Amino acid sequence: MADPSVATPAGRSVIHDLGYRPYTGPRLGSGPIARALVGTGFRNTFGLGRSGRSKVLPFLLLGLNLLPAFIVGGVMVLVGLDELPIAYAEYASTTQVLLGIFVASQAPVLFSRDLRHGTISLYLARPLRSDTYALARWSSLLGATLLFLVLPVLVLYTVALLGEMDVSDQTADAAVAIGLAALLALSLTGVAGLIASWSTRRGFAVAATIALLLIGNGIVTAIQEIAREEGQPQVGEVAGLFSPYSLYRGLMASWTDVETATPPTSTAMEVTYLVVFLALSAACLGGLVWRYRRVATA
Amino acid sequence: MAWGCLGPRLARVVPVVHTERLTKDYGPVLALDSLTLDIGPGITGLVGANGAGKSTLIKILLGLVPATGGRAEVLGHDIGSDGAAIRAAVGYLPEHDCLPPDVSASDFVVHLATMSGLPRVAARERAAEVLRHVGLAEERYRPMGGYSTGMKQKAKLAQALAHDPSLVLLDEPTNGLDPAARDEMLGLVQRIGRDFGIAVIVTSHLLGELERVSDHVVVLDGGRLLRASRTDDFLDATGVLIVEVIGQDAQQRMADALTGVGVMTIPRGSVLTVDAAGSPDLHDLIRDTATDLGVGLVRLHADHRRIEDVFADAEETSDG
Numbered sequence: 039m040a041d042p043s044v045a046t047p048a049g050r051s052v053i054h055d056l057g058y059r060p061y062t063g064p065r066l067g068s069g070p071i072a073r074a075l076v077g078t079g080f081r082n083t084f085g086l087g088r089s090g091r092s093k094v095l096p097f098l099l100l101g102l103n104l105l106p107a108f109i110v111g112g113v114m115v116l117v118g119l120d121e122l123p124i125a126y127a128e129y130a131s132t133t134q135v136l137l138g139i140f141v142a143s144q145a146p147v148l149f150s151r152d153l154r155h156g157t158i159s160l161y162l163a164r165p166l167r168s169d170t171y172a173l174a175r176w177s178s179l180l181g182a183t184l185l186f187l188v189l190p191v192l193v194l195y196t197v198a199l200l201g202e203m204d205v206s207d208q209t210a211d212a213a214v215a216i217g218l219a220a221l222l223a224l225s226l227t228g229v230a231g232l233i234a235s236w237s238t239r240r241g242f243a244v245a246a247t248i249a250l251l252l253i254g255n256g257i258v259t260a261i262q263e264i265a266r267e268e269g270q271p272q273v274g275e276v277a278g279l280f281s282p283y284s285l286y287r288g289l290m291a292s293w294t295d296v297e298t299a300t301p302p303t304s305t306a307m308e309v310t311y312l313v314v315f316l317a318l319s320a321a322c323l324g325g326l327v328w329r330y331r332r333v334a335t336a
Numbered sequence: 337m338a339w340g341c342l343g344p345r346l347a348r349v350v351p352v353v354h355t356e357r358l359t360k361d362y363g364p365v366l367a368l369d370s371l372t373l374d375i376g377p378g379i380t381g382l383v384g385a386n387g388a389g390k391s392t393l394i395k396i397l398l399g400l401v402p403a404t405g406g407r408a409e410v411l412g413h414d415i416g417s418d419g420a421a422i423r424a425a426v427g428y429l430p431e432h433d434c435l436p437p438d439v440s441a442s443d444f445v446v447h448l449a450t451m452s453g454l455p456r457v458a459a460r461e462r463a464a465e466v467l468r469h470v471g472l473a474e475e476r477y478r479p480m481g482g483y484s485t486g487m488k489q490k491a492k493l494a495q496a497l498a499h500d501p502s503l504v505l506l507d508e509p510t511n512g513l514d515p516a517a518r519d520e521m522l523g524l525v526q527r528i529g530r531d532f533g534i535a536v537i538v539t540s541h542l543l544g545e546l547e548r549v550s551d552h553v554v555v556l557d558g559g560r561l562l563r564a565s566r567t568d569d570f571l572d573a574t575g576v577l578i579v580e581v582i583g584q585d586a587q588q589r590m591a592d593a594l595t596g597v598g599v600m601t602i603p604r605g606s607v608l609t610v611d612a613a614g615s616p617d618l619h620d621l622i623r624d625t626a627t628d629l630g631v632g633l634v635r636l637h638a639d640h641r642r643i644e645d646v647f648a649d650a651e652e653t654s655d656g
Contacts, residue, residue, distance in 0.1 A: 057531065058469060058527075058531060058532040058533075059465065060500050060533075061454070061458065061462055061499065061500035063454070063455070063458050064455060064458075065424060065452075065453040065454065065499075066453040066454070066455060067453065068420065070453070071450070071451055071452075071453055074450045074451070074456075075451065078447060078450075087439075087443060088438055088439065089438045089479065092438065151436055152436075155433060155434065155435060155436045155437070156430065156432050156433050156434040156435075157434050157435070157436055159428075159430045159432075159434055160428070160430070160434050160448055160451075160495060161451060162398075162400055163398050163400070163423055163426070163428035163430075164423050164424075164448070164451045164452050165420045165421075165423050165424045165451075165452065165453060166451065167419075167420070334400050334401075335400065335401050335402075
């Protein structure tokens with residue numbers, strides 16, 4: 039048998055069958071594994087690392103979502119306005135349908151697929167606990183949703199700075215918008231993730247999430263408009279607690295100059311909006327963790 | 337095998353699985369009933385009918401489901417307190433489908449190797465290597481949705497080996513395979529246990545399949561240990577020959593002729609069984625008798641015991 043450590047003489051190549059080689063390198067702990075899962079999930083949300091076809095929808099939605107921001111940018115450059123025609127925080131409210139479709143269509147990528155194809159049992163047979171798995175999946179979707187919400191804000195912010203508007207004003211407004219975006223992303227991720235984790239059917243998860251988010255918001259908006267027309271704004275204020283989008287609008291009205299139909303009028307109501315917003319997100323995350331614990335021990 | 341790396345690997349994993357009065361009570365169902373068991377290195381076949389407790393045992397050994405009583409250790413780690421360490425060192429091939437259709441085997445195995453704690457670069461190298469070992473060539477770059485059942489089983493096996501586990505749990509790896517793919521899979525199982533030096537626990541409801549590849553066989557029934565012994569002990573037992581002949585009224589004529597030369601036969605369906613105990617020349621005698629009668633001898637082989645026989649033995653023992 040040839041000694042593999044000795045150079046093979048010229049013209050006499052040898053194929054060495056090494057057989058099975060055990061792995062002797064490092065094995066990472068839960069932290070790095072979870073980070074790898076978050077990263078892969080984030081990429082998968084945009085169809086990266088998946089088939090070509092699965093990239094179409096997320097990038098189309100992302101493009102459409104950014105389009106108004108770029109148009110605003112173009113208008114600013116051509117016309118030279120002295121303030122942005124749309125407030126940072128208002129942007130997400132304007133493109134809420136795109137956002138809803140994005141979250142609803144991409145949550146099943148992270149949550150339904152593993153359940154539907156049984157891949158979940160391969161994850162559960164590996165070092166990560168089911169809780170960590172659920173958290174990692176949730177973080178991936180949160181990251182993708184945040185990117186979706188924050189990118190147009192950053193585009194508008196860049197346009198504003200290039201248009202030589204007041205830096206401190208713009209920075210403060212953009213920061214509030216990003217804070218609001220974070221709240222919205224937290225709640226949408228929770229709602230869409232929870233629904234997707236209960237459905238092994240992608241279509242069902244998408245339809246249920248869109249129905250809950252967009253139709254729910256439609257109903258709340260209608261109630262708020264009617265309440266304002268009828269001079270009963272407090273009805274609209276309470277109704278605003280029942281949809282992530284209306285919670286967003288309520289806090290936007292309180293924290294920025296944007297006007298909405300029936301904004302929360304008292305500090306107590308503002309706090310209630312914030313608490314409901316956070317509680318909804320926390321409850322959905324808790325539901326996700328519970329769901330995967332059940333899957334693990336089923 | 338190069339460089340003799342088997343010795344320390346095997347020594348490291350003794351005993352592979354140790355359970356003591358392990359019990360899982362689901363309320364209405366007692367899935368595991370005070371199971372005490374030791375599984376060593378090498379290939380161990382785990383046999384039992386559906387609902388015998390095989391899957392429950394595997395889930396408990398992976399630390400996914402808590403036991404309601406007793407204790408168990410896998411590779412020296414306690415299942416209750418050290419689940420993560422067990423799952424880092426064990427590979428698992430589930431019985432059911434577990435492959436996403438829109439991902440290539442290559443990407444999938446790399447990802448799952450990272451999920452077992454391998455750094456990115458090492459995960460890529462390992463994935464390429466295990467895919468080569470299981471025999472997935474160019475198709476590894478195609479989405480797995482288009483794979484045949486045999487290729488899917490290979491991909492499932494590759495992910496179970498990706499992180500170089502010390503033990504693999506293979507749940508019905510030959511399920512749904514055609515005979516050729518089944519032989520290939522059994523050959524792979526044998527290589528994993530013998531050449532790769534990885535302890536294997538493989539389940540099947542076909543004892544005949546397991547007796548070909550495994551060193552030990554453990555039989556579960558109703559959550560209890562029915563029998564655990566070396567595979568050889570299962571095989572030498574019956575001492576019965578199966579004879580199948582074809583031709584005009586062949587079975588009856590064959591039986592009569594054999595009775596005529598002092599060999600008792602018992603019909604079993606379309607075949608005859610002959611108690612071969614103490615008659616070493618019986619094969620020749622049966623062949624000659626068939627030739628003399630002019631009937632076609634279709635098969636003549638030792639009666640392979642089946643899982644049913646082991647259950648029947650156990651019932652007899654408990655009755656007597």
